[in-house]
Amino acid sequence: MKKQCLVLFDHISECMAPVIPIVLAGGIFKMVVLLLTSLSIISGSTESILASIATAPFYFIPVLVAYSAAKHFDTDPLIAISSVCVMLLPDFTALMESGEKITFLSIPVVPATYAYSVIPIILLIYCMSHIVKWLKRLIKDSLQPYLLAACSIFITALLGILVIEPAVSLISRLLAEALNTMQAEVPVLAWGIFAGLTFLLVSTGMHWIFMTLAITQIGLTGVDYGIMVAMFISNMSFGGCDLGVFFRTKQKEKRTMAISAMVTALIPGITEPSIFGVCFKEKTPMIGNILGCMAAGIVQGIMTVHCYIFTFPSIPSILMFYSTEEPTNLMKAVIVGVVAFVVSFIITAVVYRDQQEVEGIR
Numbered sequence: 001m002k003k004q005c006l007v008l009f010d011h012i013s014e015c016m017a018p019v020i021p022i023v024l025a026g027g028i029f030k031m032v033v034l035l036l037t038s039l040s041i042i043s044g045s046t047e048s049i050l051a052s053i054a055t056a057p058f059y060f061i062p063v064l065v066a067y068s069a070a071k072h073f074d075t076d077p078l079i080a081i082s083s084v085c086v087m088l089l090p091d092f093t094a095l096m097e098s099g100e101k102i103t104f105l106s107i108p109v110v111p112a113t114y115a116y117s118v119i120p121i122i123l124l125i126y127c128m129s130h131i132v133k134w135l136k137r138l139i140k141d142s143l144q145p146y147l148l149a150a151c152s153i154f155i156t157a158l159l160g161i162l163v164i165e166p167a168v169s170l171i172s173r174l175l176a177e178a179l180n181t182m183q184a185e186v187p188v189l190a191w192g193i194f195a196g197l198t199f200l201l202v203s204t205g206m207h208w209i210f211m212t213l214a215i216t217q218i219g220l221t222g223v224d225y226g227i228m229v230a231m232f233i234s235n236m237s238f239g240g241c242d243l244g245v246f247f248r249t250k251q252k253e254k255r256t257m258a259i260s261a262m263v264t265a266l267i268p269g270i271t272e273p274s275i276f277g278v279c280f281k282e283k284t285p286m287i288g289n290i291l292g293c294m295a296a297g298i299v300q301g302i303m304t305v306h307c308y309i310f311t312f313p314s315i316p317s318i319l320m321f322y323s324t325e326e327p328t329n330l331m332k333a334v335i336v337g338v339v340a341f342v343v344s345f346i347i348t349a350v351v352y353r354d355q356q357e358v359e360g361i362r
Contacts, residue, residue: 015069024312026310060088066080076149080125082149084157086161097111110169110170119212120165124160128159131155198231211227215310223308229300235271236337236338237341238344246262250354260273261273262274266314267314285352288351292340292348295339296337307320308329318333
């Protein structure tokens with residue numbers, strides 16, 4: 001079971017890896033539009049056009065994911081894109097949002113929002129890869145140029161509309177509602193635990209489940225209620241752990257590794273050097289990370305911090321937490337980030353033991 005879960009997370013990571021730079025581009029555009037609008041540099045139609053450029057990567061993320069998933073699962077990307085585009089047609093979207101009872105050949109159709117979807121698309125294209133293989137065995141070679149694409153698109157699109165998208169949307173909605181309920185009822189406990197678990201989530205790739213949920217929530221409602229805040233806390237915490245190691249270790253090689261990992265975690269928001277080069281390697285900094293994240297998560301729960309733009313959380317992307325409707329939210333995000341960094345730094349500096357010295361004592 002554990003192995004199967006890791007395989008699932010690997011598939012999600014591999015399918016999302018080519019898409020993330022495009023989504024990040026959309027996040028950067030959103031921050032630029034937000035900054036220019038708040039400074040009264042742009043307005044009116046200019047703002048609308050730039051906002052459309054920023055929104056497009058998020059709205060059409062199902063198409064991008066369909067392409068990358070098709071490449072990952074070694075199937076036809078054009079068939080994948082065509083199957084998914086059916087669900088993004090304006091008339092189809094209007095039908096799903098009409099509130100009317102929808103059926104297909106007397107089969108009930110559960111209304112679902114297909115824009116901004118990620119996990120359902122990956123699952124759908126995985127199924128499509130097997131459908132195409134099955135059809136290739138079923139249809140004669142001479143007829144495949146005429147029938148293969150048509151049959152594949154028909155079956156895949158219906159599978160997504162009738163089964164996969166409604167089912168996964170229901171699960172995602174329940175998970176989002178659970179997080180929102182926890183935020184409302186037990187925010188301190190909820191975000192303290194979630195932030196403390198980010199080390200495990202990120203190091204195993206499980207964080208993609210929550211990040212894709214955050215992407216969907218921001219796309220649909222314009223706000224994420226805490227997932228990306230916890231990821232921001234995690235990055236700041238890794239930076240604090242790295243600085244703690246930098247001050248405590250006497251080895252020049254480890255000091256260089258720690259300071260470079262800290263810069264990488266805080267500026268571009270990439271934590272792999274901190275996770276695998278510092279925390280896993282030295283062991284004791286993991287304690288600083290987990291406890292620092294939990295402390296900042298508790299503060300997050302007390303203050304209630306939201307995220308309004310999806311991008312990799314880091315110091316330069318701090319505007320992802322700014323909203324004109326909630327102007328104090330940015331300062332709250334800064335506070336939880338500082339708490340994560342400082343607490344992790346202090347705990348790491350206290351508990352750190354050079355791994356070579358520990359092995360020498362043994």
